[in-house]
Amino acid sequence: MLHAAVVLALLTLALAWPVPILLARAQWTARAPGTALALWQSIALAGGLSMIGALLTYGLIPFGTNLARGLAALARATIDQRLPPRAGVEHVFALCCAVILGTHLLLNLIATVIRSERQRRRHLTLVELLSQPYPEHAGTRVIDHAAPVAYCLPGATRSITVLSAGMLDLLAPGELRAVIAHEKAHLRQQHHTVLLAFKSWHSALPWFPIANRAETAVALLVEMLADDQARRVVDDGTLARAIVLVGTAGEPGTATDALGPLDAPPHPADMVTPRVRRLTGGQPPLPLPARAAVLTAATALLAVPTALLLLL
């Protein structure tokens, strides 16, 4: 049990610091955004599993030789209200930490999901009252506002894509098709669930520098995945033009200024330039063997803590 606890603790450290830093800096992710996204999810899951697992296995050392026996002995000790003689303060402390951390992560996820669902519903109600259906595309609505904006609202039964009048004004028909294809790809590939999970992880562990980095990296990868779907509808140049035109439209003193002070901090990292560069730079997709290797690593990352917890 001690060996398992040590290995899990080392894995936690690796997944909390060097691994995400390296991945956030890696250049290949733009050439295989789907594969990179799978790896990020695996890192987050494996990291959480190892962290709780390390505390749990360490705390259960005096109770039994493996996880199942340890948990059974812990249950008995709780009922009898008698700790085994070898159990010290440090073991009880580790067990408490494991329970608190697990509960905290779970409750935070539930709260994030409920809050976002409530906001999404209220937003949808407002959008439906304020917008007109866009006749050429099903599930697309236009809102009368000068700022060029496009976004999607995922829903359990129906999802909609919202365009602003400013967006229709700004873009040529081909560019607009690219934007719509991009947003529909978000909806089809359920990107909001991934974003929500990482947002919840970040808000649960705000003091964890990596959570912030992971959330930003995942947000960019999701945009690249949607861009890749839009590339099936239009050529790369048209999509790149659409991205640049919208990205440079919000100059101070123009449309967005009419909304009053926008005190939202801009993204610390450049979130748009990498998308344009991969469209104009002629980067080939990552070769299949390399992608397979990354996916294997992602699977192994999840398998190691699971095996340590269940088999030891």
Add this chain to the structure above:
Amino acid sequence: MASLGELERAIMDVLWDTGQALSANDLRDRLALQSSVTATRKELATTTVLTVLSRLENKGFVSRDRGFRPHQYRAVTSRAEHTAELMHEVLGSAPDREAALARFIGNVSPQEQQTLRQLLDGIPRQHA
């Protein structure tokens, strides 16, 4: 028959455009006038209008003045204010925004805008 959502929007449009309080009968007449132009909506029953109005009241878009018979309904907030509220949420300045609204382009810093403008010159102009 128009869906409830479409009716809600049509009623709010009338209330926003007139800017004054109307009874359910007034609203029905005005909607009937519109539908004679578009010839898409069947004659509305006043009870249907009342149903939609109470839904809108529950959602906080419409207020009811019970001092009159029949009751008078008016829009709580103007269309422009609602739009501003919505866009505020979309553009990410609402502090407690949880809903992951995936915008086509998020907030771009002035420095990045500069970079993007330079990139634009290198993109060949294509006509779709």
